[in-house]
Amino acid sequence: MEEIPKTNFSLKDVVSISDFKREDIEAVLNVAECMEKLPKERKSSLLKGKIVASLFFEPSTRTRLSFETAIQNLGAGVIGFADAKVSSVKKGETLSDTIRVVSGYADIIVMRHYIEGAARLASEVSSKPIINAGDGANQHPTQTLLDLYTIKKAFGKIDGLTIGLLGDLKYGRTVHSLAQALSLFDKIKLAFISPEELKMPEHIKEHIKGIKYEEFTELAAVLPELDVLYVTRIQRERFADPAEYEKVRGKYIVNKESLKGAKECLKIMHPLPRVNELSPELDQTKYALYFEQARNGVPVREALLYLLKDVRKW
């Protein structure tokens, strides 16, 4: 029978990727791998009798469905709401009070909020673990963990890979968290590929000083070296001058043509949803990893729920 690995997972909440040490990330990835192999009946007994609150103060259907699937797969009950507009929280109750009350009912609280720092505050007032499913423009740690899991599953390892991050590197929280998390691994090389206006911010580069990275404005300049190309969308609103946007947008669209010269083993990732930055003509190629990436959200969230199921902070 498949055994769930014993781990050194040290966190009591999952609020920010910056709280993770390498051991914590590895714990999540190892348990996630096991979750994919466990027989359904065995899995559905892991959180039996537990209640998980799913509090979506801001709607996010994909993330919510992925979490709620994970919760149900593990046999726990779900309480909560999908949109704060239809719940009592709109009646002026503070977030702290809502969380204190819900932490009296639930064993784990999954929350998404439109205010940055909401998850950190919740973790300070809740006696039960908080899993941050996105707090405004700040953190979305489960996205980063599923990105790492996807890389590890595709290559068997994360150490030693060369990973390109392409698109809006200035405002994209996904690429900031991913770069931070990758910096905990060994012999990683990062390539930041973006227009001048949307380069990786200094404070992120400061944070990942330990690893090798280089900046490019053209994908072609670094493509032959890449094992992974992580694509993100460039939004028109980010440009003060619309003419500038028109000038750069075509340069950062990834399609069969722009992948000429890529390694055989190159994998393309994208947090989805995509608009036009990633051509559908790639969907059936060996490069496409993004649909698998989306599916990996479930085992990774199952792993987090499992690792936090018995945590009581006080």
Place this chain on the structure above:
Amino acid sequence: MVKKTKDGLYIKPIKKGTTIDHLPAGTAFLVLKIIGTPEDTITVAVRVPSRKLGIKDLVFAENKLLSEEQIAKIALIAPNATINIIENNQVKQKIRLQQPSEVKGLIQCINPNCITNVENIPSRFYIDKNGIAKCHYCERTMTREEYIARIRV
């Protein structure tokens, strides 16, 4: 206490109270906002020549002792300032300020969408060796210039 520079005496010494020395030029008025109450006599010198800083500001507050919170705020503005507590024309205690590594409740977060600007909870920041402050909650960073402008007075 007499404050002498190579050009002479800029402020009349005080018998009793607090002097704040080695303030970066231009920060005295912010310090005044932090310590000033209408019943105090306070003398200020701005852009005084200084061997250490080139030019500096000075603040002398008669009969006044600063609270810990006021001192903590001055340390944010001027981490290299010196505070002297004066009694009977003598320096009774010298406090050399230091850049704090963590501050609670003293600064407002620059991010309007930060939970500390929405819910009534004290702000909390970590300040690194380069003087960059990071919000404990929303994780946004501020330069010294940015957070000095957001000290709660």
